[in-house]
Amino acid sequence: MSQEIHIPKLIATQPVAAVAYSGVIKDEKDAALMANDSCSIIWRRIPETSVIKRWVKELAEATAQPFNENDWAMIGHGVVIEHHEPMDLSAYMLCIAEAANMDLIHVPADNVLSLPMPDGDRPTILFLEPGQWVSPHLDDDEDDRGFPVSDRHDEDSLAGFRKSLAKFIEIDGLRKPVVIVTALKKSHQLDASLRTSGLFDRKIMFPALDPETHAFALVDELGKEAFDECFHEQLANVGLLLKDSYPGLRRRGLMVQWLRRRAWQEKRKIRFRDLAESIVYGTTEEDISPLDQEKLHGVAVHEAGHALVCYLESEPKQAPLYSAVGVRGEMMGVVLGQTGVKDLLAVDPSFKDIIYSIRVLLAGRAAEQLVLGIPNVSAKGSSSDLKEAMQAAIRLFGRWGYATESSADEPLSSNLAVVIGEPSPSEYAHVERLAREFLDREYKYVYDLLRKNRILLDKITTGLCNQGILLQQDFESIVESDSHAWRRPKVA
Numbered sequence: 001m002s003q004e005i006h007i008p009k010l011i012a013t014q015p016v017a018a019v020a021y022s023g024v025i026k027d028e029k030d031a032a033l034m035a036n037d038s039c040s041i042i043w044r045r046i047p048e049t050s051v052i053k054r055w056v057k058e059l060a061e062a063t064a065q066p067f068n069e070n071d072w073a074m075i076g077h078g079v080v081i082e083h084h085e086p087m088d089l090s091a092y093m094l095c096i097a098e099a100a101n102m103d104l105i106h107v108p109a110d111n112v113l114s115l116p117m118p119d120g121d122r123p124t125i126l127f128l129e130p131g132q133w134v135s136p137h138l139d140d141d142e143d144d145r146g147f148p149v150s151d152r153h154d155e156d157s158l159a160g161f162r163k164s165l166a167k168f169i170e171i172d173g174l175r176k177p178v179v180i181v182t183a184l185k186k187s188h189q190l191d192a193s194l195r196t197s198g199l200f201d202r203k204i205m206f207p208a209l210d211p212e213t214h215a216f217a218l219v220d221e222l223g224k225e226a227f228d229e230c231f232h233e234q235l236a237n238v239g240l241l242l243k244d245s246y247p248g249l250r251r252r253g254l255m256v257q258w259l260r261r262r263a264w265q266e267k268r269k270i271r272f273r274d275l276a277e278s279i280v281y282g283t284t285e286e287d288i289s290p291l292d293q294e295k296l297h298g299v300a301v302h303e304a305g306h307a308l309v310c311y312l313e314s315e316p317k318q319a320p321l322y323s324a325v326g327v328r329g330e331m332m333g334v335v336l337g338q339t340g341v342k343d344l345l346a347v348d349p350s351f352k353d354i355i356y357s358i359r360v361l362l363a364g365r366a367a368e369q370l371v372l373g374i375p376n377v378s379a380k381g382s383s384s385d386l387k388e389a390m391q392a393a394i395r396l397f398g399r400w401g402y403a404t405e406s407s408a409d410e411p412l413s414s415n416l417a418v419v420i421g422e423p424s425p426s427e428y429a430h431v432e433r434l435a436r437e438f439l440d441r442e443y444k445y446v447y448d449l450l451r452k453n454r455i456l457l458d459k460i461t462t463g464l465c466n467q468g469i470l471l472q473q474d475f476e477s478i479v480e481s482d483s484h485a486w487r488r489p490k491v492a
Helices: 028-036 038-045 051-063 069-075 086-100 109-114 155-175 211-222 229-233 235-245 249-265 272-281 293-312 341-346 351-372 383-399 425-452 454-467 472-481
Strands: 008-010 019-021 078-082 103-107 124-128 178-184 202-205 322-328 331-336 469-471
Touching: 038 086, 038 211, 038 249, 051 069, 051 086, 051 202, 069 155, 086 103, 086 124, 086 178, 086 249, 155 178, 211 235, 211 249, 229 235, 229 272, 235 272, 249 272, 272 322, 272 331, 272 469, 293 322, 293 331, 293 351, 293 425, 293 454, 293 472, 322 454, 351 383, 351 425, 351 454, 383 425, 425 454, 454 469, 454 472, 469 472
Parallel strands: 078 178, 078 202, 103 124, 124 178
Antiparallel strands: 008 019, 019 103, 322 331, 322 469
């Protein structure tokens, strides 16, 4: 049975200006490949009630009817799709065009000046890769743009292209079943001359995928049989990790291939541990440098401190997903908690969330002081932890107006004059003083917490020294074997 989808056929132009997709698949093997690539799998799991799927439904209904100028105007002849990874839309557009039963012309950013305007009456999506053509005023930081800069075109040529594009949409486009689409991190990046009624007048937010979608898409892609039983038991955590660490298609694809290769090399199924290691260490293949016993013990103490406070201060109690010691690159150890500082600062954290994060960050240094003694504390081992803790504290007092009053009946009113823009010298001094006093108090709290739970701290340290890696269930077994109930110090 043939299936209507859009397969690549190269337009014969020099230089290559676009790749067009159209036609009927006749090879069932090609159809299977199309159906099982990661992008298609994720697309199928996006809810039909989402804005992007409703737009595609509008397109499909319009293409099934004789051309109606008003309907196509309402659908929009110029559409901006906002996505945290704009280049991912290059892949998703194939799914969109297939679902809408439309031809797709995919134009690389470097070739927009030789834009192939559709000739016939076939419903067509013209996807313009984001590039400098969208605006002459883009920030030079690629992280803000979401797409690479090209210097192939001068601004006069790009301005001329924007005028030609506007003319096409306003005149020719109105009489054709054509939709011109681009993708940006933020729609305000599009030049104002194009972001206007009758041109790119529709903006669609590509949905943020929830953890469940991420987890089940990965299982769908590789098949249930590719993963061991522990992996399936951890699907809730798998989804959280994928959403945080691999939201985009490019890096996700590298991770998937690394998981498959790792399992193939060792003739086994994919484990949850593999995913955790890809997140904390990346997908580079390298040897784990051995540590001498003294250094191993010191690193284990540090990571055990992070892991134990991560557990003791969480509500409800949640063991770290992954704790490890061993040199990889510039890292000698790592703890992957249920929620990291990056997660808390990225969403809408409460003051309790930020304080929890700071305590976890301070725990490595505090554990070293408690177990090894001040002379043997690693000079550089906590540098990144302390930097993150200070940055979080600065935000806490300087940007979010946190105050140190501890009474629930006392208004948090002493620090409401938050910093706006760049801090003045007096503002910086004020915030720095509050942050330093706060970190001093929190460090003492964490030190006391570890001191009162020293037996458990030593057991976790021993587990890391002996095993190298502790997964969540390993950590929980250590906690359950401890006959001493954990203790929490009083807050000063």
